[in-house]
Amino acid sequence: MAGPIGAVVGLGVAATGYLVKEVVKALTSRRQDEHAAASPAPEQGAAAGPSPSRPVPPSRSEPPDRSPLVADASPGTPGTPPAAAPPTTSTARGRTGRPQPLPVPVERNPAPPGPVPACPSPPVLHRASELTAMPWRLPAHPAPPGMAADAARVGDLEVRAASVVGTGHRTDEQRAAPRQDAYRLGQDSASRHLVVAVADGMSDSPHSDTAAAVATLALVNAVRTQLDKDVPLHRLDHTSAFLEAAGQVHAVARQRNWPADSVRTVAAVAVVPTSPAPGGGRDVWVAGLGDTTAWVRRSLSWSRELGEKQQGLDAGRLDAYLPYTPQAAQGRPLHLEPGEILALMTDGMGDVLTELPAAQELFHRQWAAPVAPLDLLLHLCYDSHQRNDDRTAVVVWPPSPEGGRR
Structure with a gap:
């Protein structure tokens, strides 16, 4: 038995010695490779050294996980320093065991220096309001957006609309x-x-925001129904349109178990042909209830054509409104000469045009041609002492009299 056992032990010792030699050989070869990679490339004409395509490990001053990811330098280019590459781990090697080029990350353009405009x-x-600098507050219950703006082209008309909650309501x-x-x-x-x-x-x-939204939709739909029946502008029935709006406002209140007094609102509606008459002007129809107003921009100033501003101690008191007195609505035709502009406004805008010459001059100049909807919204955010109501305006621009769009 000693013979076979001795043979087996001898074979085990030989195998162990062979494996130790191979491990030592592999470690020695790897150290030589790393030493050669860390050595700088020779100048052109110097003794041949390691290939410039070998990766250079990151310096100690830069953590390995933050080293730049770049492709290897092109082989065969003498005098070119080797490019930085990640450590040669198994995850960075292909089937041949050589390091594989990794993609170069896209570097975003840095933000320009200085403050953001x-x-x-x-x-x-006239004079600034102290409320303007105060932060906006949220109502107790979910509500419509505090600001809204729109732009559209219908026929040859440009229309812009904007609405913003007043400082008296939001602060x-x-x-x-x-x-x-x-x-x-x-x-x-x-x-x-x-x-x-x-x-x-x-x-x-309390629920007048809902009433206003329902009333505007009802008025537009009621007038559209008449137009689709080919009723001419001068025969549009404003009383039936406001009766329809009053009925829908009252129906919403009843569905939600709100008293009718909680959904009071005033409103105005207008119809503008989308193409001019043969002479270039347009016959327009407007109707309103309460202190909502219709204005025409003429050559020198804005002219109020619908809606009255009450004066005296009862300036804020209204006697006609939805859903109680729709029959008090008034309607009338208007004629726009070429170049004249129509605007429908709530009293947050109409009052400043009525009371402040500076506002007349400002909006006469700013709205001479169509503006961007965000610009219109900015204009409605004007700052004025003791004028803190919501503001809304819909402005309609026909083409300029010189031809073409403004």
Whole structure:
């Protein structure tokens, strides 16, 4: 038995010695490779050295996990320093065991130095209000957006609309209110007429924001129905349109178990042909209830054509509003000469045009041609002492009299 056992032991010792030699050989070869990779490439004409395509391990001053990922330098280019590469681990090697080039990361352009430009400040009319600098507050219940803006082209008309909650409603920490103004844009089925409506919910009516939204939609749809029946502009029935709006406002209140007094609102609606008459002008129809107003921009100033501003101690008191007195609505035709502009406004905008010459001059100049919807919104965010109501305007620009768009 000693013979076979001795043979087996001898074979085991030989195998162990062979494995130890191979491991030592492999370690020695790897150290030589790393030493050669760490040595700088020789100058052109010097003694041959390691290939410039070998990767260079990252320096100690830069952590390995932050080393730049770049492809190897092109082989065969004498005098070119080797490019940096990640450590030669098994995850970076292909089937041949050589390091594989990794993709170069895209470097984003850095932000330009200096502060980011801010939005222009809203215009100040007469005197600034202390409320403007106060933070906006949220109403107690979910509400419509505090700001809204739109732009559209219908026929040859350019229309812009914007609405913003007033500082008096948005800055009260305990009783912040939703935006109680609303607007709606539409057209008849044949796209021959633009139909617009604005509404101003009454501040002492708890759900007037809902009333304003319902009223504008109802008025646009009621007028569209008449236009689709080919009723001419001068025969449009404003009373039936406001009766329809009153019925829908009252129906919403009844569905939600709200008293009718909680959904009070005033409103106005207008119809503008989407193409001019043979002489270049347009016959327009407007109708309104309460202190919502229709204005025409003429050559020198804005002219109020619908809606009255009450004066005296009862300037804030209204006697006609939805859903109680739709029969008090008034309607009338207007004629726009070439170059004249129509605007429907709530009293947050109409009052400043009525009371402040500076506002007349400012908006006469700024709205001489179509503006971007965000610019219109900025204009409505004007700052003025004791003028803190919601503001809404829908402005309609026909083409300029010189021809073409403004």
